[in-house]
Amino acid sequence: MDSLTQFVLGAAVSTVVLGPKMGPRKAAILGGVLGTLPDLDVFLPFDDPVDSFVYHRGWTHSLVIHALAAPVIGEALVRLVRPLRTERVRTWLAVFLCLSTHALLDAMTIYGTRLFWPLYPDPVGAGSVFIIDPLYTLPLLGVVLWSLSRRHWSKALGRAVSTALIFSTGYLALGLGLQAHIEARARVLFREAGVEPEKVLAIAGPFNTVLWKVIALESDTYHNLYLSLLDTKTPPQLYSHPRRSDLAACLEGTEPYEKLVWFSHGFLKAEERDGAVVVSDLRMGMTPDYVFRFALAEIEDGRVNPVEPRRAAGTRVMAEGDGDWLVSRLLGRAVARPAEPGPEVPTEKAPLRCPS
Incomplete structure (x- = not known):
């Protein structure tokens, strides 16, 4: 705290x-x-x-x-x-x-x-x-x-x-009870959406225990749900994003990456930013920006080369329009988050070569 x-x-x-x-x-x-x-x-x-x-x-x-x-x-x-x-x-x-x-x-x-x-x-x-x-x-x-x-x-x-x-x-104690309630509700919504997550985690929203962020992990995808205790019967929007397991695979076995996996209990995503492989802890912050992001490798000529870890260049934790959206969702209004569009369409990625 x-x-x-x-x-x-x-x-x-x-x-x-x-x-x-x-x-x-x-x-x-x-x-x-x-x-x-x-x-x-x-x-x-x-x-x-x-x-x-x-x-x-x-x-x-x-x-x-x-x-x-x-x-x-x-x-x-x-x-x-x-x-x-x-x-x-x-x-x-x-x-x-x-x-x-x-x-x-x-x-x-x-x-x-x-x-x-x-x-x-x-x-x-x-x-x-x-x-x-x-x-x-x-x-x-x-x-x-x-x-x-x-x-x-x-x-x-x-x-x-x-x-x-x-x-x-x-x-x-009330927060722990609400967390269990939100996770149970989220599992039902994920099942109705055809999502079969390996892990589900509900996290209290900023400054309150009324609005919650729920993360569900699948092998190469993570899903976000934002649930309020004041929600109506209108189901909230599900947001799905790639975790880039192809990038993460090239980092497996490296000490910094394995420490992040251990610490985050696997709630990570990898992405390519400005020629670097950046790993983010999905539990802290909101898509697309996270509080703790680390550049663990560089990509050169299709090859992933691990480097000394460094904090990735900072971006805004709160995206434009998030303030109004947070208030609306906290009050139970089923509004879409402007900074987080719906399901992303996978695009063809050039094959990467991992270090031997």
């Missing part, structure tokens, strides 16, 4: 646990700092852009590491902060909760979090909440601002912070 959300989540957790002992203002500041610590991994050096992409939210987001770090950080706080000197267990618990709730919240987004490293190295990412969701963040922000304005603890403040945490946690 975004940094503000992680700060207010950590601040709210710390305020509930430590506020009665050290005051809500100090507890909120301490928790906000602890709640942002896992994201300091952005300053760790990586070999290339692919490694930076797939290994972010790595060991710093592991619940195992948090369990080991909590006594160390907690003991330092016990020794440094006078009101906590007789509250060792409470302080250790507060540290663990501030760190672990950060990781657990990140695991609700689609990016993925290596929650159980090193016991289980794969990232966990539900995709049931967008990386910025005002309905989740604003209640926490409100009670944290109240906490920062108060030096002394009160039962009314404690009830408000607890209520905000219960509401935000319930909202996450």
